[in-house]
Amino acid sequence: MSCANLGKALLDLEVARERMIAAARPIQGEERLALVRAAGRVLACDMTAQLDMPGVDNSAMDGYAFRLAELKAAGEEGLPVVMRVPAGAAVSALPDTGCARIFTGAPVPEGADCVIPQERVTLDGEGHMHVIGEVTSGANIRRRGEEYRGGDALLSAGSTLDAPALAMLASQGFAEVPVLPRLTAALISTGDELLEPGLPYAPGRVYNSNRVMLQALLERQGCDVLDLGIVADTSEALREAFVVARDSADLVICTGGVSVGEEDHVRPVLDELGGLVFHGVAIKPGKPFAFGFLDDGTPEGVPMIGLPGNPVASLVGWQLLARPFIQRCQGRAVGVLQRVTARAGFSRRGSPGRCELLRVTLDWQGGLPVAFLAGGQGSHMLRAASQAHGYLMMAADTDVEEGHEYPYLPAGQFDG
Numbered sequence: 493m494s495c496a497n498l499g500k501a502l503l504d505l506e507v508a509r510e511r512m513i514a515a516a517r518p519i520q521g522e523e524r525l526a527l528v529r530a531a532g533r534v535l536a537c538d539m540t541a542q543l544d545m546p547g548v549d550n551s552a553m554d555g556y557a558f559r560l561a562e563l564k565a566a567g568e569e570g571l572p573v574v575m576r577v578p579a580g581a582a583v584s585a586l587p588d589t590g591c592a593r594i595f596t597g598a599p600v601p602e603g604a605d606c607v608i609p610q611e612r613v614t615l616d617g618e619g620h621m622h623v624i625g626e627v628t629s630g631a632n633i634r635r636r637g638e639e640y641r642g643g644d645a646l647l648s649a650g651s652t653l654d655a656p657a658l659a660m661l662a663s664q665g666f667a668e669v670p671v672l673p674r675l676t677a678a679l680i681s682t683g684d685e686l687l688e689p690g691l692p693y694a695p696g697r698v699y700n701s702n703r704v705m706l707q708a709l710l711e712r713q714g715c716d717v718l719d720l721g722i723v724a725d726t727s728e729a730l731r732e733a734f735v736v737a738r739d740s741a742d743l744v745i746c747t748g749g750v751s752v753g754e755e756d757h758v759r760p761v762l763d764e765l766g767g768l769v770f771h772g773v774a775i776k777p778g779k780p781f782a783f784g785f786l787d788d789g790t791p792e793g794v795p796m797i798g799l800p801g802n803p804v805a806s807l808v809g810w811q812l813l814a815r816p817f818i819q820r821c822q823g824r825a826v827g828v829l830q831r832v833t834a835r836a837g838f839s840r841r842g843s844p845g846r847c848e849l850l851r852v853t854l855d856w857q858g859g860l861p862v863a864f865l866a867g868g869q870g871s872h873m874l875r876a877a878s879q880a881h882g883y884l885m886m887a888a889d890t891d892v893e894e895g896h897e898y899p900y901l902p903a904g905q906f907d908g
């Protein structure tokens with residue numbers, strides 16, 4: 493395809509995103525993991541509560557449990573302290589008269605309808621408890637089942653098991669959890685100019701920064717990474733690497749060589765080994781993005797994502813397109829792009845024909861956050877990308893005018 497054709501064929505970002513998400517097939521299978529091994533994994537089935545939460549009425553405070561009517565009837569006599577209930581004690585009953593010394597989390601003895609914190613109590617010489625101020629019935633008691641009941645829904649299949657989710661399952665007594673298998677992603681860096689970090693610099697060479705970036709992003713996403721290293725800029729080398737990747741991974745990601753020069757072999761080799769779904773998205777950076785499937789003899793084939801070589805274009809293509817696709821392949825739900833409104837603290841010419849994602853930092857000192865350019869905006873400029881808080885999202889052909897409001901995508905939504 494010629495450069496001009498790539499330009500004409502550019503897909504709208506939302507259309508490209510929807511097409512990819514629709515084309516993703518969630519990974520099949522299931523394994524059971526101990527909770528301590530399951531952080532970041534994807535839940536394979538819905539989980540329901542096996543117990544009421546809390547399991548028994550219990551005290552929210554260190555203090556005293558009693559019958560409110562008895563306290564009122566006792567007046568200035570106060571209530572004798574007749575029992576002691578530490579956390580972990582079995583459920584018991586309050587004797588006919590008197591109150592119980594009780595601790596946070598301990599089961600409220602049957603009969604008691606009120607707990608008062610110890611700071612609001614005085615004890616007289618006979619050990620009787622007197623309450624300072626007003627008390628209401630039911631105060632400081634965490635009722636059995638007040639959060640949810642046994643049988644209620646806790647988590648849906650496809651949820652990512654983060655720390656609070658794991659803690660909730662542990663609080664229900666689950667020791668293991670069913671999860672989906674991890675995806676294996678093959679990673680290929682193309683480019684004869686590439687040099688691995690650590691080797692001596694030679695003018696004209698370029699250190700391979702996409703490799704570590706994508707390794708980190710894929711791992712953060714919970715994928716196993718099969719790193720196939722740097723592949724030379726020839727169609728033979730790329731074909732060979734694609735075949736190895738296809739035969740050993742669930743999906744293939746490569747960077748570079750996806751544009752339209754005669755050194756760019758990704759698209760023709762993808763065409764030859766399977767089929768291109770689309771090439772070129774109307775975003776800046778990230779235009780020469782390719783998506784297709786490598787034929788492996790199955791009806792579906794192995795998904796293949798070609799990210800641009802320019803590092804920031806590669807990052808943006810990952811965040812907006814590759815990541816949601818992978819999340820669907822992992823069996824996870826994909827949320828909409830989260831955008832809020834920010835005011836521009838600068839003016840700038842718009843990008844013809846492409847939605848531009850400007851790397852910005854936010855200043856929160858006023859009412860509405862004000863966005864400032866985080867640094868140079870070239871798609872090779874990693875410093876601004878690494879310092880940005882997010883993207884000011886400019887529609888194609890739209891100038892940025894200082895003081896005007898625009899959609900802003902917080903970068904935090906692309907973590908994890």
Ligand SMILES: Nc1nc2c(c(=O)[nH]1)N[C@H]1C(S)=C(S)[C@@H](COP(=O)(O)OP(=O)(O)OC[C@H]3O[C@@H](n4cnc5c(N)ncnc54)[C@H](O)[C@@H]3O)O[C@H]1N2
Binds near residue numbers: 753756779802
């Ligand atoms: N005639 C045209 N030229 C270009 C077009 C176009 O439409 N017509 N698009 C431009 C855009 S936009 C981008 S983005 C780049 C992307 O090109 P490729 O994906 O083919 O990437 P390469 O040409 O291989 O490399 C581009 C650039 O990135 C550096 N690079 C590549 N891999 C890495 C890596 N692993 N780590 C760090 N840097 C990397 C490479 O050295 C080049 O500087 O194409 C434009 N050209």
Ligand code: MOO
Binds near residue numbers: 775779802805
């Ligand atoms: O997409 Mo290129 O991403 O403008 O440098």
